[in-house]
Amino acid sequence: MVERKIGSRLMVYDRTCGGPWGLPGLTFSWRVGGVLYRALGRLDDWKGVASWPEALDWLLARSREERIAEIQFWGHGNWGCVLIDRVPLDVRALEPGHPWHERLVALREHLxxxxxALWWFRTCETFGTxxxxAFARAWTRFFGCRAAGHTHVIGPWQSGLHSLGPGEEPHWPVEEGVPPEARSGRRHALWSGPRMPNTITCLHGRVPPGF
Incomplete structure (x- = not known):
């Protein structure tokens, strides 16, 4: 039985994360991942961007003809935010008056x-602490859709994956992925690994049921 397509699956990634001295960096890995995912039929389109306005404008333009079923963002993150070129997108962008708010409101109508619909933040630690x-709760309620994110630093292994629906409360512990030394100033989560909770790999193209 052929699965009926109900909307486009799109991915944006941060194209500003090149390696030092001209060497390949994370941007190269994300670009290769986009090519692979599209070849496998997991994405309908993808684009590297250098700013949040560019990302949102592309998503809006790409969804004029067909609504969006899934948006994946591949890039850097921190607790409660995601970043492009080190510029954070967090709950403040959901408030009227923020320079990106109108774009986000318009994009909500394109889901x-x-x-x-699903937003999947394939970023380090965005759903942690x-x-x-607060980010997961606000994002799902603003967009009226499900969101997924991680509580750990991710790479080939991607741990602490959780999803939340609109109106739901986060069900994972606030301390998940947080090392004890974070209380004394550490600014990043634990690394992902096969024995960490809710772990997938970078080759997984779907959020597993129950995550």
Missing amino acids: VPGGS ARGH
Whole structure:
């Protein structure tokens, strides 16, 4: 039985993360991943961007003809935010008056209806700590759709993957992925690994049921 397509699956990645001295960096890995995912039929389109306005404008333009079923963002993150070129997108962008707010409101209207769309932040630690809980809660309620994100630093292994629907409360512990030394100033989460909770690999193209 052929699965009926209900909307486009799109990915944006941060194209500003090149390696030092002209060597390949994370941008190269994300670009290769986009090519692979599209070849496997997991994405309908993808684009490297250098700013959040560029990302949002591309998503809006790409969804004029067909609503969006899934948006993946591949880039850097921190507790409660995601970054392009080190510029954070966090809950402040959901408030009227923020320079990106109108774009986000418009993009909300381009998602498939009924709460079935998905934002997947394939970024380090965005859903970790109380800030990550607040981000997940605000994002899903603003867009009226599901969102997924990680509580750990991710790479080939991607741990602490959780998803939240609109109106739901985060079900994962606020301390998940947080090392004890974070209380004394550490600014990043634990690394992902096969024995960490809710772990997938970079080759997984779907959020597993129950995550």
